[in-house]
Amino acid sequence: MELQKIKQRFGIIGNSVLLNRAIDIAAQVAPTDLSVLITGESGTGKESFPQIIHNFSTRKHGKYIPVNCGAIPEGTIDSELFGHEKGSFTGAHESRQGYFEVANNGTIFLDEVAELPVSTQVRLLRVLESGEFMRVGSSKAQKTNVRVIAATNINLIRAIEENKFREDLYYRLNTVPIHIPPLRDRKEDVYLLFRKFATDFAERYRMPPISLDDEARKILDNYEWPGNVRQLKNITEQLSVIEEKRIVTADVLKKYLPDYYPNKLPALYKNDLVDEKTFSSEREILYKILFDMKNDLNNLKKLVHEIIDKGAETSPVDDIDHILRNINTKSASIINTQATVKTINSVDNTDIEDTEEFIEESLSIEDKEKELIRKALERHNGKRKYAAQELGISERTLYRKIKEYDIN
Secondary structure, eight states, X not given: OOHHHHHHHHTOOOOOHHHHHHHHHHHHHTTSOOOEEEEOOTTXXXXXXXXXXXXXXXXXXXXXXXXXXXXXXXXXXXXXXXXXXXXXXXXXXXXXXXXXXXTTTSEEEEETGGGSOHHHHHHHXXXXXXSEEEOBTOOOEEEOOOEEEEEESBOHHHHHHTTSSOHHHHHHHTTEEEEOOOGGGXXXXXXXXXXXXXXXXXXXXXXXXXXXXXXXHHHHHHOOOTTHHHHHHHHHHHHHHHOSSSEEOHHHHHHTOTXXXXXXXOOOXXXXXXXXXXXXXXXXXXXXXXXXXXXXHHHHHHHHHHHHHHOSTTOOHHHHHHHHHHHHHHHHHHOSSOOOOOOOOOOOTTTOOOOSOOOOOOOOHHHHHHHHHHXXXXXXXXXXXXXXXXXXXXXXXXXHHHHHHTOO
């Protein structure tokens, strides 16, 4: 089937070579029964590709069941996927079919597959290898003929190294890999997507569509879009509803892009997918810089005390200048403004008084993680779903962190 017809049928917008390649692979692998692993950042539109594969397969008349593995609590995931027998656990008042039983001769899409517990991964591996599974609380093996398509925004290779994902399951799922490119690698598609979203929202809210002036369009093209297509769609909807003027200027658009910087700083870009263990690797680097700055400040304080105790005859000016240069360098790594540095020309013993106590701030990653989780929960009035989205982790991971840190 032609690419353009596939795009029209499934509402895919864009002409990027990388996007076209992903669609082409999905269409080619559809008639087979091979397992497919779809990778890509959050918000890139991975959910469209399992539907392409299912609808162009021999199973298109069977059931298609999407399962968000990250949204199902760890204690019930086995029951949801494989079913359970009556009395197998507290609350199991009757037998229940699982998704693999219901979707026999159809397709199951396991979104956020990296969130599966290791014990469930073993069960899933057995289904992929032999087509057999057992309900929770049963010793009788049952057969199922299901095609499995999985997706993740997690780096599974790193998860394997950390013993969070089974290597044999990875190779079983990754028979055919499909990578969905981030929006920053599809610059030619950004304005096309914006126009489509603007038209859709104009029809939905019965108002004229918004458009961009030349400067605003440049900003739209140059922005990195960390939230990918989902972020672009949300911002287009906000502009359509909130702004009265239908032509959006650069100044107006910047208000909706709080992290937009026209002069981009040198930064570390991580090509790998998001790691579950930390919110971002850049935060660890920031902690390291802050920790080094704290040590420099402590050393500076010691030198000043030495000057007070021993007199200014042999004041270590070179050491002080060296420490200040280190602090300036580290400050420049954190902000994009030129720091104003006060130089020390002379030191008068009688004028220096140690009147303030130096309080060391905790730089523990665990403490910072607790603080961020608490702030996110407070901001969203305790709603874990929205807190997890802002933190960039799954709802189940957030639930585990809350229990681990005993956060109320």
